[in-house]
Amino acid sequence: MLGGMFRDNYEIIEAGNGLEAIGVLERERDELAVVLLDIIMPVMDGFGVLEHMKKNSELKKIPVVIVTDDSSEETSVKAFEYNVADMVIKPFEPRIIRRRVQNIIELYAYRNGEHRNEL
Numbered sequence: 001m002l003g004g005m006f007r008d009n010y011e012i013i014e015a016g017n018g019l020e021a022i023g024v025l026e027r028e029r030d031e032l033a034v035v036l037l038d039i040i041m042p043v044m045d046g047f048g049v050l051e052h053m054k055k056n057s058e059l060k061k062i063p064v065v066i067v068t069d070d071s072s073e074e075t076s077v078k079a080f081e082y083n084v085a086d087m088v089i090k091p092f093e094p095r096i097i098r099r100r101v102q103n104i105i106e107l108y109a110y111r112n113g114e115h116r117n118e119l
Contacts, residue, residue: 002036002067002097005094005097005098006098006101010033013028013032016041016042017041017042017043017044018041018042018043018044018045018046018048018049019043019044020043021035021037021041021044021049022044022049022052025049025052025053025056025058025062029058029061029062032062033063033105033108033109034062034063034064034065034085034101034104034105034108035053035062035063035064035065036064036065036067036101037049037050037064037065037066037067037084038066038067038068039066039068039070039075039079040068040069040070046066046068046079047078047079047082050064050079050082050084051082053082054082059082059083059084061108061112062108063084063085063086063104063105063107063108064082064084064085065084065085065086065087065088065097065100065101065104066079066084066086066087066088067087067088067090067092067097068087068088068089068090069089069090069091070089071089085104085107085108086100086101086104088100
């Protein structure tokens, strides 16, 4: 669903699980505008991906938006301890998440002195 929301304006790269997400990060890290990351994934969960990104200093350059149906305080606190850019709880209003993600992309591009055109 999220891919379809952004497909008109960005090239979308999807991963089916956490290990695939790490592979995408390693191949595309300089081209990614944002990572939309679910916490609950097979093989490796979203926190495993965040830990990888933290170890490789990718969280400072690539904004991460957590998209999850886990609304627990524990999950939110843990996610924000990784300095994620935002967290969106499912179900969500597509117009709102589109605007929030666009704002984050623009903020990070401005902060990093770059313009990125892929999602």
